Amino acid sequence: MGKLALAAKITHVPSMYLSELDGPHKGCRDAAIEGHHEIGRRCRELGVDTLVIFDVHWLVNSGYHLNCAEHFEDDYTSNELPHFIKFLHYAHSGN
Known part of the structure; x- marks a missing residue:
């Protein structure tokens, strides 16, 4: 060993x-x-x-799967790929 x-x-x-x-x-x-x-x-x-x-990619997945809010809207910038994914607008109904 x-x-x-x-x-x-x-x-x-x-x-x-x-x-x-x-x-x-x-x-x-x-x-x-x-x-x-x-x-x-x-x-x-x-x-x-x-x-x-x-x-380990815990930060990438942390807090994105189940948030239990009525509505989600914001601009997303990836923690892992900020050079590729930045200011991506999203808006959708929550769970």
Whole structure:
């Protein structure tokens, strides 16, 4: 049995990909990308041979399924994809 060598809570938002492309978001996630490189460097330095990844999207789903209001109306901006889904107007009857 091995031992825990490193633990990290890190971002993996889609804008990291956009940050590497030419365009308006170029460089917007450079710090996060550099952080991923640093984690890789530390893992290699520690001789890590196995990674265990827990990918949790609780914030994306939190509070959106059952709100029990008479009416819902607002402009939605995604927590996870704000570069793609922003200011999306919605209006519908509640439950």
